Amino acid sequence: MTLTDVAVKVGVSPITVSRALNRPEKVTDELRETILEAINELGYVPDFAARALASRNSNTIGVLSSMLGSSIFPPVMKGIEDRMRNSGMRIQYVNTSFCAEEEIRLLKEFFAQNPAGIMIGGVQVDPRVTDLLRQAPCPVIQFIDISYPAIDMAIGVDNRAAGKVAIDHLLAKGYRRIGFCSGRVDIPVTMRLESYKERLTQEGLYNPDLVISVSAENPLSLGGEILDRLLAAEPDLDAVLCSHDDLAIAVLFECQRRGIDVPYQLGVCGFSDIDYSAYTVPSLTTVRMPLYRLGYSAANMILRVNEGRKHTEPVDLGFELIERDSTRRDTQ
Amino acid sequence: MTLTDVAVKVGVSPITVSRALNRPEKVTDELRETILEAINELGYVPDFAARALASRNSNTIGVLSSMLGSSIFPPVMKGIEDRMRNSGMRIQYVNTSFCAEEEIRLLKEFFAQNPAGIMIGGVQVDPRVTDLLRQAPCPVIQFIDISYPAIDMAIGVDNRAAGKVAIDHLLAKGYRRIGFCSGRVDIPVTMRLESYKERLTQEGLYNPDLVISVSAENPLSLGGEILDRLLAAEPDLDAVLCSHDDLAIAVLFECQRRGIDVPYQLGVCGFSDIDYSAYTVPSLTTVRMPLYRLGYSAANMILRVNEGRKHTEPVDLGFELIERDSTRRDTQ
DNA sequence: TTGTACGCGTTATCAA
DNA sequence: TTGATAACGCGTACAA
Numbered sequence: 001m002t003l004t005d006v007a008v009k010v011g012v013s014p015i016t017v018s019r020a021l022n023r024p025e026k027v028t029d030e031l032r033e034t035i036l037e038a039i040n041e042l043g044y045v046p047d048f049a050a051r052a053l054a055s056r057n058s059n060t061i062g063v064l065s066s067m068l069g070s071s072i073f074p075p076v077m078k079g080i081e082d083r084m085r086n087s088g089m090r091i092q093y094v095n096t097s098f099c100a101e102e103e104i105r106l107l108k109e110f111f112a113q114n115p116a117g118i119m120i121g122g123v124q125v126d127p128r129v130t131d132l133l134r135q136a137p138c139p140v141i142q143f144i145d146i147s148y149p150a151i152d153m154a155i156g157v158d159n160r161a162a163g164k165v166a167i168d169h170l171l172a173k174g175y176r177r178i179g180f181c182s183g184r185v186d187i188p189v190t191m192r193l194e195s196y197k198e199r200l201t202q203e204g205l206y207n208p209d210l211v212i213s214v215s216a217e218n219p220l221s222l223g224g225e226i227l228d229r230l231l232a233a234e235p236d237l238d239a240v241l242c243s244h245d246d247l248a249i250a251v252l253f254e255c256q257r258r259g260i261d262v263p264y265q266l267g268v269c270g271f272s273d274i275d276y277s278a279y280t281v282p283s284l285t286t287v288r289m290p291l292y293r294l295g296y297s298a299a300n301m302i303l304r305v306n307e308g309r310k311h312t313e314p315v316d317l318g319f320e321l322i323e324r325d326s327t328r329r330d331t332q
Numbered sequence: 333m334t335l336t337d338v339a340v341k342v343g344v345s346p347i348t349v350s351r352a353l354n355r356p357e358k359v360t361d362e363l364r365e366t367i368l369e370a371i372n373e374l375g376y377v378p379d380f381a382a383r384a385l386a387s388r389n390s391n392t393i394g395v396l397s398s399m400l401g402s403s404i405f406p407p408v409m410k411g412i413e414d415r416m417r418n419s420g421m422r423i424q425y426v427n428t429s430f431c432a433e434e435e436i437r438l439l440k441e442f443f444a445q446n447p448a449g450i451m452i453g454g455v456q457v458d459p460r461v462t463d464l465l466r467q468a469p470c471p472v473i474q475f476i477d478i479s480y481p482a483i484d485m486a487i488g489v490d491n492r493a494a495g496k497v498a499i500d501h502l503l504a505k506g507y508r509r510i511g512f513c514s515g516r517v518d519i520p521v522t523m524r525l526e527s528y529k530e531r532l533t534q535e536g537l538y539n540p541d542l543v544i545s546v547s548a549e550n551p552l553s554l555g556g557e558i559l560d561r562l563l564a565a566e567p568d569l570d571a572v573l574c575s576h577d578d579l580a581i582a583v584l585f586e587c588q589r590r591g592i593d594v595p596y597q598l599g600v601c602g603f604s605d606i607d608y609s610a611y612t613v614p615s616l617t618t619v620r621m622p623l624y625r626l627g628y629s630a631a632n633m634i635l636r637v638n639e640g641r642k643h644t645e646p647v648d649l650g651f652e653l654i655e656r657d658s659t660r661r662d663t664q
Numbered sequence: 665t666t667g668t669a670c671g672c673g674t675t676a677t678c679a680a
Numbered sequence: 681t682t683g684a685t686a687a688c689g690c691g692t693a694c695a696a
Contacts (some may be wrong), residue, residue, distance in 0.1 A: 074401030
């Protein structure tokens, strides 16, 4: 079932059918309707590859990220899809590992598709990846973090500022011996950590032994390890700032198991405000990132480029400290 | 940068370069090496669309599911990608809504890509969707549930049997007034629910008012509603079987808030064994589904079809009751 | 083992 | 407003 079949049925040339679909305004209303009817009757669906080859544009937007399987991704994904629906664009999700070689391979492969845009999550630090992105044959949006110089467009959160708000909150609540734990140390984590170091150093409270990085298939399994390591370094530990809500919740659960009183004995704070955070007991204080809007707006920016309206300035979506029970104690 | 550019550089015809890539055994070792070198030097990457058009095969495998954003999907995704890596196949994830019209549209659009295979999660009940899948131009694997007749291939879990194991466990633990709550009622849920009804009816314990369905953007928010509705129907409720761990955990959290003693006052059991389930306090009894293997094996089945080795029988991956603290009480 | 000729289904370009 | 022709980059079929 091809364009030609439709054309024959209607008695026009294939290019007219093509136009009826792609540039409806260039075909008489009447003819267009006849054509669309025929298309419906015959069940014609345009061939994706032929279109991409002839027009040198696949109408495909790649979403490359190492977090596709993470708990923060679903709302981002929903935002992207809500905006892209009926835009004629296809979305191609690509999981990236943390290996630069692999990412380069994936990017090159993706470029071979004549993509209409790339959304890349997190910011790659390897200069080869950065170079490749700079030469991308399509608009590139980096999302999640904007405290780092952008390659093309960028949207997200100023993680340095978010980190400062979190650590300031813990200090305001009277916590003094505060640990920092993260999973893999990527750019957002680095930015949050810098604020942590800076503020605690200012207060004369910084202890490098209280900064730890942990990893496992399942972040929820790390609660015990985090507490063990931090308490070994500082038996009087009174708070933990976690780079992600998953880890913070792991700590909350472990505190319950050990009978550690949160927030009085130990304050706990995370980042992101995932679905679980409002409902744990005690509920988790966190810095909320507007994840749905992140996806929606990033998609919007890509689509806007085609209309010639391109954001050149990084878009700061802001964040919000959500104070909940895991740090809600009387100021000492 | 095209095949021809490489061919010119090496001094052969384009088709030879094509063969060096796709049928390496049909080209002299020496020549092949020269060609591969040139490809590397020039940074040539095959054009995806041209390939798909000429060969009438996009080497793309679609993963269509309404659960791409759910907490059970990440391990499935990882399994799929681990198996597909270096297979030359591309994976296209497509979020389906629960609307049949929309799914039909998405399927037709996807068929226009000359796909190499389709993995479709959950089983669609609409006959139009089923018909469309039966006429698919590629192998189709239904995954997640196999207690329903398969269209082509199927892999997953017998949810009817899993439901029976769960309800039997609750009965064995002495629970008698057992509620069932689910989110959207899809095929797996229906199957689990049937076992629940059947067993409780056998025991003379079935009460239709204790079967409820709830929904919200965030399943974690539903703990209060679930308990309210079930307790209103049966003030002496002593257990809840949830169609998914997310909901069960929402119930656990709400019990903590209300001071309801789990497992003594109320037993709680879920399905899937997601990352959180082993670490909540109390930990959650659940029926573990081999999600990683589900993805890996489904991908494997698709790839095997090309080698002419096709599973026609549904593949039952089995499941396992994981008894944890949310039902661990002395049998009464 | 390598090459020639052609076709895949669509769109760009230019002409009518 | 519509059409003829060529091209997109690659793979198939067959020939050398």
